Amino acid sequence: MNKKTIGFVGTGVMGKSMAAHLIQDGYKVNVFNRTKSKADSLVELGAKWCESIAVLSENSDVIISIVGYPKDVESIYLNKDGILNHAKAGSIVIDMTTSSPALAKTIYDEAKLHNVKSLDAPVSGGDIGAKNATLTIMVGGDEEAFSQVEDIFNVIGKNVVYQGKSGNGQHTKLSNQIAIAAGMLGVAEAIIYAEEAGLDIDKVFASIEHGAAGSWSLSNLGPRMVKEDYAPGFYVKHFIKDMKIAIEESEKMGLFMPGLLKAKEVYDALSKSGFDDNGTQSVIQMLKNQIKKG
Template identity: 55%
Template structure:
């Protein structure tokens, strides 16, 4: 099966902060796009641009050559793939399914194995880069699964992202995303502390960022979310509730591997405090509220 626009029908399930932009790039590249999301009005914009609405996951699954999903939580992934109405019970042989949700590595393996039994090819392909990466089609895409499937759908990945790496067999994409989230977790605490220190010591934090953002302290979080913290802009590029979900998966997975993660544990405890205070729908940069 060729993955050329005009010849491939792509299904997209989940039109949240990330999915909305990612699906838009696929449509703009000339693919016939069928969409489903739980809250139908989130699809209004993309339908107005030419996407085809499907009333159920099963209806979408039976019509598409490739199905991409990016939903909220592992439980949502199970619902979308494994239940009676789910993708694996309705997609035809030879369909490729790509879960881009950040989810549990073991669940990615389970979906891969059940898909294989039905003649369906499966990849786990979580992403990093936040709302800006999704909008600019510059996401990092971390992939687990078979190389032949990866090679086949690479044209679609290239429409959504820039840094696209096959990390290994099924589940490897999710394990890579966990390594990514562990690095971000303690880093977010450090960014908050750094900017809070700059403010407390009487400096202009924006000017401080000019010095430290391009030095050894520089990071994506410092340079992209630091300015949002300073501006008190806590709108979600990535929801706190979803970051807590990711960190919980990472903590459970680390535990299973016999790895201690004190930085992750600290970040998780602080973000849980944010959720308890009612900020779970803020962006991850809202952690800064704890430091002011």
């Protein structure tokens, strides 16, 4: 069976690795990114560069996007030169950006008018998950469309779960971010405490990451915190965006989320200190500074 031609929009920290896995698996991949140089390594692997989103959309069976913010998603899908006005009838669009559930539903409804199927499929796992093709993928939309592209998801992820109707992928990802938010502060505070107590931090990790405190953040980002390695696996500015959306959605539901609100407060302060383009693990620096001031 011939594999579908995939259009990939957004070749940043995560998108580049995701697109590379698809190329290596034998898919024909068309790529577009606002900064062309960020797609150069993919072109070297065999991807075809497209000069515009319109050209990419007209020549792809499945179009995947992973960009920065909901405003970017809205622009690439709904503008006159965007994906939906140029996608082929019968094609499938998949937005893997963490975005607004309401926007996912808007894109789904608009796609139907163009005889295009739409899925919202945000991911979790950061740069490590993207590089290792072990991402968790949370999918909302029609199950028929999901079944048609499940093989594609399985190339870039290991935990692919269909969550139901349009927008549910985004709601699931927001649940994920809520769980991470306060947990990131806990990981940083645990490290600070252990260091101040004079403990061997490697031995501390050996004990607590396999007990009740174990988490992806502790095992993968904890060591980066200790090394003061703040390279972005996931940008601070994008995490703040996710928390903002989660707070807005929670307020619509009449929910009070104290852990989420406190985490956003700390990350907002981190952003104001110039850490927007660092990884989320850099929050330990903000907490260390606050503790010293205290």
